[in-house]
Amino acid sequence: MFALDDELVRWQAELSEAHGSSRLPLLTALAWHLRQRDPLRAQTLSAEIAPLLALLPVAEAALQRARLMLIGAEAEWLSGRLDTAQYQAEQALRQLEQAADLPARANRARADACWVLAWVANDRGDSGAGDRWLEQAALAARAAGDPVRIDVIDAASGICDTFSDWKLAQQRWSGRFGTDLADMADLAPVAAGWISDFFGTCAFQRSDYGRAIGHLMLSYETALATGQIRRAIIVATNIGNGFTSLNAHEAALDWMQRGLDLARPTGWPLSIGMCLMQTAETLRQLGQREAAQTLLREALSALAPLSGSRAYAVALEYQGDLALDLGNHAAALDSFTRLASRGDALGQTDFQSSARRGQAHALSHLGRTEEALAAAQGALALAREHADASSQIAALNVLADIHARHRLPAPADMQAANPVLHYLQLALEIAATIEGYTVPGALLDASAREYAAIGDHARAYAIALQASAARDQTHSQQATNRAIAMQVQYQTERAQTEGEHHRQLAAAEAQRAEVLQQTSATLEHLSAIGQEITAHLDAAAVFRALDRHVHGLLDATHFSVFLLEPGEEWLSCAFGVEAGKPVPPVRMPLSDPNANSARCVRERREILVELGEADVTPNLIPGTLPTMSLIFVPLRVGERVLGAMTVQSLLAHAYGERERLIFRTLCAYGAIALDNASAYRQVAATLKTLSATQEQLLEKNLELEQAYKALEEVSLTDQLTGLRNRRFFLQNVDADVALSLRAYDAGQHRELTECDLIAPNDLVFFMVDLDHFKEVNDRYGHAAGDSILVQMQERLREVFRESDYVIRWGGEEFLVLARATHRDEAHAVAERMRRAVADREFVLPDGVLLSRTCSIGFACFPFLPQQPRLLSWSQVVELADQGLYVAKRSGRNAWAALYSTAATQPEGIFPRLMQHLDQAVEDGEVRLVSNLTGPLELGGERRRVGLSSDLET
Numbered sequence: 001m002f003a004l005d006d007e008l009v010r011w012q013a014e015l016s017e018a019h020g021s022s023r024l025p026l027l028t029a030l031a032w033h034l035r036q037r038d039p040l041r042a043q044t045l046s047a048e049i050a051p052l053l054a055l056l057p058v059a060e061a062a063l064q065r066a067r068l069m070l071i072g073a074e075a076e077w078l079s080g081r082l083d084t085a086q087y088q089a090e091q092a093l094r095q096l097e098q099a100a101d102l103p104a105r106a107n108r109a110r111a112d113a114c115w116v117l118a119w120v121a122n123d124r125g126d127s128g129a130g131d132r133w134l135e136q137a138a139l140a141a142r143a144a145g146d147p148v149r150i151d152v153i154d155a156a157s158g159i160c161d162t163f164s165d166w167k168l169a170q171q172r173w174s175g176r177f178g179t180d181l182a183d184m185a186d187l188a189p190v191a192a193g194w195i196s197d198f199f200g201t202c203a204f205q206r207s208d209y210g211r212a213i214g215h216l217m218l219s220y221e222t223a224l225a226t227g228q229i230r231r232a233i234i235v236a237t238n239i240g241n242g243f244t245s246l247n248a249h250e251a252a253l254d255w256m257q258r259g260l261d262l263a264r265p266t267g268w269p270l271s272i273g274m275c276l277m278q279t280a281e282t283l284r285q286l287g288q289r290e291a292a293q294t295l296l297r298e299a300l301s302a303l304a305p306l307s308g309s310r311a312y313a314v315a316l317e318y319q320g321d322l323a324l325d326l327g328n329h330a331a332a333l334d335s336f337t338r339l340a341s342r343g344d345a346l347g348q349t350d351f352q353s354s355a356r357r358g359q360a361h362a363l364s365h366l367g368r369t370e371e372a373l374a375a376a377q378g379a380l381a382l383a384r385e386h387a388d389a390s391s392q393i394a395a396l397n398v399l400a401d402i403h404a405r406h407r408l409p410a411p412a413d414m415q416a417a418n419p420v421l422h423y424l425q426l427a428l429e430i431a432a433t434i435e436g437y438t439v440p441g442a443l444l445d446a447s448a449r450e451y452a453a454i455g456d457h458a459r460a461y462a463i464a465l466q467a468s469a470a471r472d473q474t475h476s477q478q479a480t481n482r483a484i485a486m487q488v489q490y491q492t493e494r495a496q497t498e499g500e501h502h503r504q505l506a507a508a509e510a511q512r513a514e515v516l517q518q519t520s521a522t523l524e525h526l527s528a529i530g531q532e533i534t535a536h537l538d539a540a541a542v543f544r545a546l547d548r549h550v551h552g553l554l555d556a557t558h559f560s561v562f563l564l565e566p567g568e569e570w571l572s573c574a575f576g577v578e579a580g581k582p583v584p585p586v587r588m589p590l591s592d593p594n595a596n597s598a599r600c601v602r603e604r605r606e607i608l609v610e611l612g613e614a615d616v617t618p619n620l621i622p623g624t625l626p627t628m629s630l631i632f633v634p635l636r637v638g639e640r641v642l643g644a645m646t647v648q649s650l651l652a653h654a655y656g657e658r659e660r661l662i663f664r665t666l667c668a669y670g671a672i673a674l675d676n677a678s679a680y681r682q683v684a685a686t687l688k689t690l691s692a693t694q695e696q697l698l699e700k701n702l703e704l705e706q707a708y709k710a711l712e713e714v715s716l717t718d719q720l721t722g723l724r725n726r727r728f729f730l731q732n733v734d735a736d737v738a739l740s741l742r743a744y745d746a747g748q749h750r751e752l753t754e755c756d757l758i759a760p761n762d763l764v765f766f767m768v769d770l771d772h773f774k775e776v777n778d779r780y781g782h783a784a785g786d787s788i789l790v791q792m793q794e795r796l797r798e799v800f801r802e803s804d805y806v807i808r809w810g811g812e813e814f815l816v817l818a819r820a821t822h823r824d825e826a827h828a829v830a831e832r833m834r835r836a837v838a839d840r841e842f843v844l845p846d847g848v849l850l851s852r853t854c855s856i857g858f859a860c861f862p863f864l865p866q867q868p869r870l871l872s873w874s875q876v877v878e879l880a881d882q883g884l885y886v887a888k889r890s891g892r893n894a895w896a897a898l899y900s901t902a903a904t905q906p907e908g909i910f911p912r913l914m915q916h917l918d919q920a921v922e923d924g925e926v927r928l929v930s931n932l933t934g935p936l937e938l939g940g941e942r943r944r945v946g947l948s949s950d951l952e953t
Helices: 005-017 020-034 039-055 058-078 082-099 103-124 127-144 148-165 166-175 190-203 209-225 231-246 249-266 269-285 290-308 310-325 329-346 347-365 369-385 389-405 419-432 440-454 457-535 539-553 596-605 657-715 726-749 775-782 784-801 823-838 875-888 905-915 916-920
Strands: 556-565 572-580 587-589 607-610 627-637 640-649 762-768 805-810 813-819 855-860 893-901 924-931 935-938 941-944
Touching: 005 020, 005 813, 020 039, 020 058, 039 127, 058 082, 082 103, 103 127, 103 148, 103 640, 127 148, 127 762, 148 166, 148 190, 166 190, 166 657, 190 231, 190 627, 209 231, 231 249, 231 269, 249 269, 269 290, 269 310, 290 310, 290 596, 310 329, 310 347, 329 347, 347 369, 369 389, 389 419, 389 893, 389 916, 419 440, 457 657, 539 556, 539 657, 556 596, 556 657, 572 596, 572 640, 587 805, 596 607, 596 627, 596 640, 640 657, 640 935, 726 762, 726 813, 762 823, 762 875, 775 784, 784 813, 784 823, 805 941, 813 941, 823 855, 823 893, 855 875, 875 893
Parallel strands: 855 893
Antiparallel strands: 556 572, 556 640, 572 587, 607 627, 627 640, 762 813, 762 855, 805 813, 893 924, 935 941
């Protein structure tokens, strides 16, 4: 279900050495386990896997195809496209019905599909559906006998239960998990992470924040190590919340930032929105209201596609509290009203109660007294219904505040001197029933003020003393919380230090292994370099080879070769590169006392120059960098010296004995190769004149060949839209048809039904035609028509994959050849194509917006797989064209496909279909599948064709 990072590294290494069919299981494993680590690469690997599935048995292919669908579904879910994610996951479940021969593996995949559907439902705000999908996932995992999946799914169910009622959840699941990880030995890391998350969530709900943070940190590390990036982000923000509750705001912001650093690169809306809103709440509590307001706006914008989620509701609550702090009561009312709606939809009482309290507070300040009173009473009723003492106290506090601000009738059951005291006394009575609860000093202060106002100064004084004691106790508790936070932070830093120590040990071991590997690689290089360099007979090739090997084996900021000129009185730079750029040309007399290159040649010995950071590079060539480590070695062949080579680095002490030995070896090879090149150059000069004519002919041939390729490319491309044209299609379609027919022939050993999925190598031909296109040209001009055609190709490319052929067939008509597309999917593709045109306006060159629609006909190849003889692809294209004709004649802005159900030979059906389409429909020889409703006009007559939802009529 989730793999450790080490396992991925091993699979990557094995994949680089695997060939043929042995690559498939590695590709599948990597694609599956990269689905959150690197979704783009997971999709790329999926595309590489898809064509290979045709080589597998039917059940295995169905299972792997379902896995690929789940990879896509998870990517859609994380990106907030919940409808698409749900559709793909449900399609995966249907696909698994064909994998009944592999029960254990199919059940594991079924559990994973239900898992994705559960989180899709939760993000949509449908927690009931989420719970049901988790139950289905657990059943499938148990049927598969997979203990890790069972533990993970049960822990996730426990976490979801905790948000509804943590006490009941703890009672329900304590028998399953105990009360601590110590109760469960030999857990797999991923299971330990999820169960620890459950313990942490329970501890958080009961306000045991120190214990919660400890559990959640283990969950965070496990989530990162197993590629659960979204879970790691959520847990990081929860840890930050825990530190906020302990008044350790610096640590809280650090963890919020960790979550945000993980979330931002993903672009996942829920993950980014959660991090932003939790950070905003921490900043609000620190008094940084403007910064909090900015982050909350960004959070709500990110969460907008997931407005049904619990996270969006939390953000609304935070926004309402911030608006109250800022005195913006109208904005607060708006936020709490929207929160009330979300709380009612989610069925979660914490949101319902807090929303009504917030509304009451805002309405009271806005002067809408009766509404404020009703909202506060509603909040109190909800809190009493669910026996939520803390929410009752908060609601009573709001009622007291409303009566203090406005003259209102006294409540019917009032026992106190005034309504304010009545509600405050009720709040204090409830507070006394909560074990371990410290009554807030602000509540006691309010009571004392009211008693003083009615003249009961003795009672006011006594309550004021209680308020002072409560504040002392609160300060003591806050100090305790800070101590707990410091202890947890210390433990965290200690664990991180130990982890860093282990990482450093591992890095040292890896470095030692790398040194051994480099030594081995160096010996390999040096054994091959001599053969490679001396094989060149061209000086420029020798220079390039030397440059490549110097940079491969040494730290070389600067590399140059100096050669003696004829007469041996001058030395010139024949080749020089520094930091990837050519060295300025330089020439010096051999007698130059300051040039190290000249000195190296004169003295026929190696020269090493090492400078300190404060030193100045001596005899620096103009236009070059001030390097700190320099080696000069003579180029010698026997007793002759050809020149000198130098390599230089910006690093101090860059060249030890090993590096100097390597460079001396390269110089020896270079000297021999350059001497050979010089001799060859003399021979080559004689042949140069003879070869000039031949070279000119070769250049002309090359020019002609390039011109032909350019013309060929132009002939295959539509110049207006940039799409391939009909000629390209005719050149390439036969290869795809042959591949499809081979796959079809291979599948003849089993009985196919008309509703079977097309094999991965089958084809679907789509004919697409813009409706009423002539009107555009007539009314707006041909430039407008051309603009619409260009925009049309962009929309087609949005719908279809890069592997599909999108062809401009002529005028406003397009042909698309889609490969590896299921028959069921063909209808969905046609509908997406229709909507891509109809739902968005086209922009004309003068800025005018214009709505257009299109009509679509499609047919599948091979056509009639149950018949002894198949239709040709061109006949299938004609069928697609007839489907287009039906869509056009039936009102446009529609799609239609034709399928045969006759028992006669296809060659007998086809002419009648082309010539007498209306009669063929009437005789039941042709079945129409379409999104059309109402009467269809066929052959000049109108008749009603019934359409059923399963496309069977």
